[in-house]
Amino acid sequence: MATTETRITEERLHAALASGARPAHPGRVSAAVTFGWRAVLKIKHVPEQMIDVTITPVLFLLMFTYLFGGAVAGGTDAYLQYILPGVLAQSVVFVSVYSGVALNTDVTKGVTDRFRSLPIWRPAPLVGAVLGDSVRYVVAGSLVIVLGLILGFDAGGGVPGVLGALLLVVIFTFGLSWTFTTLGLTLRSPNAVLNTGFMLLFPLVFLSNTFVEPSTLPGWLEAFVNVNPFSHVVTATRGLLDGDPQADDILLVLGEAAVLIGVFAPLTVRRYRAV
Numbered sequence: 001m002a003t004t005e006t007r008i009t010e011e012r013l014h015a016a017l018a019s020g021a022r023p024a025h026p027g028r029v030s031a032a033v034t035f036g037w038r039a040v041l042k043i044k045h046v047p048e049q050m051i052d053v054t055i056t057p058v059l060f061l062l063m064f065t066y067l068f069g070g071a072v073a074g075g076t077d078a079y080l081q082y083i084l085p086g087v088l089a090q091s092v093v094f095v096s097v098y099s100g101v102a103l104n105t106d107v108t109k110g111v112t113d114r115f116r117s118l119p120i121w122r123p124a125p126l127v128g129a130v131l132g133d134s135v136r137y138v139v140a141g142s143l144v145i146v147l148g149l150i151l152g153f154d155a156g157g158g159v160p161g162v163l164g165a166l167l168l169v170v171i172f173t174f175g176l177s178w179t180f181t182t183l184g185l186t187l188r189s190p191n192a193v194l195n196t197g198f199m200l201l202f203p204l205v206f207l208s209n210t211f212v213e214p215s216t217l218p219g220w221l222e223a224f225v226n227v228n229p230f231s232h233v234v235t236a237t238r239g240l241l242d243g244d245p246q247a248d249d250i251l252l253v254l255g256e257a258a259v260l261i262g263v264f265a266p267l268t269v270r271r272y273r274a275v
Contacts, residue, residue: 028121035128039102040135052098053140057091061147064211072212077152084148085165085237086210089230091144092137092173093205097197099133099177100184104193107185107275123269130177137170156243165240168253172233175257178264185271204230229256 043050064087069079103126106112115125145162149155155162184193207224208231214222225231236249 028124031120031124032127032131035125036131037128039129039132042102042132043136050136050139053095053136054143056094057087057140057144058147060091061087061144061151065151068211080148080151080153083211084144084153085241086208086234088141088144088148088165089169089172089233089237090205090210091140092169093176093201093230093233094198095136095140096133096173096177097180097194097201098136099130100180100182100193100197101190102133103129103181103184104187104190108189112272112275122273126181126268126272130174130181133177134170134174137173138166141166141169153241155241157241157245158243161240161243161245164245165237168236168240168250169233172229172253172257175260178261178268181268182264182271185268185275204228208234210234229253232256 061084064083065076065080069076069083073079073082106115106125112125116122145153145155145166157164180193180197183196187193187196207221208228209225210230214225214231217225232249232252236246236253239245239249
């Protein structure tokens with residue numbers, strides 16, 4: 001009798017819990033896109049994180065153009081033509097640090113442990129987070145371009161050149177962001193990731209061809225600037241915006257982005273499995 005009642009109870013429980021068809025196992029793409037959407041939704045709940053994406057690029061462009069334009073190029077108009085591609089790349093690259101900060105925050109708060117319990121592709125939270133951050137890259141870059149056009153920047157490459165320049169910067173930054181996700185899984189706190197990330201970026205960004213012609217620099221510094229990957233991004237971006245794109249410059253940047261992804265994405269996944 002007890003066995004019959006137990007069986008009936010189990011059948012009723014199964015019917016209540018499994019009233020429909022079992023959902024399909026999420027694919028890799030859908031899982032990554034879902035986590036990318038999660039990264040975008042975090043902006044809605046914490047809008048303060050958009051300050052570095054919206055206000056900082058505007059301040060950089062205005063300050064550098066009007067503070068140094070007369071001294072460096074003899075006028076703000078001429079200097080705007082030179083500096084905007086560099087500020088575009090700089091503003092987007094700076095945002096990539098927060099990929100590592102966000103990942104470190106998830107680890108320290110235990111969110112990553114919950115993700116591991118889900119029946120999903122293991123790297124999905126990592127890929128999704130970086131994809132979601134790409135939305136912030138597009139916003140930061142678009143603001144710089146729009147402000148530059150308002151100030152009088154002459155985009156000789158037209159709409160295709162502008163879109164190509166923005167896309168190239170976003171692709172390079174996507175590759176670079178994997179460097180900071182590795183850093184985010186290595187250091188112990190979000191502040192450590194933030195400080196270390198900017199400490200690594202500052203020499204690359206400011207010791208480049210963003211603000212002055214490399215030929216005006218000391219020989220040893222010019223040599224560093226010429227091999228600096230960030231200088232390559234700025235050079236290719238200038239060509240696209242000016243309407244004189246060079247295939248070699250673009251391919252070099254794409255190759256460097258591929259190397260960054262090939263080296264640091266596997267390192268990030270390995271660290272993610274170990275933490």
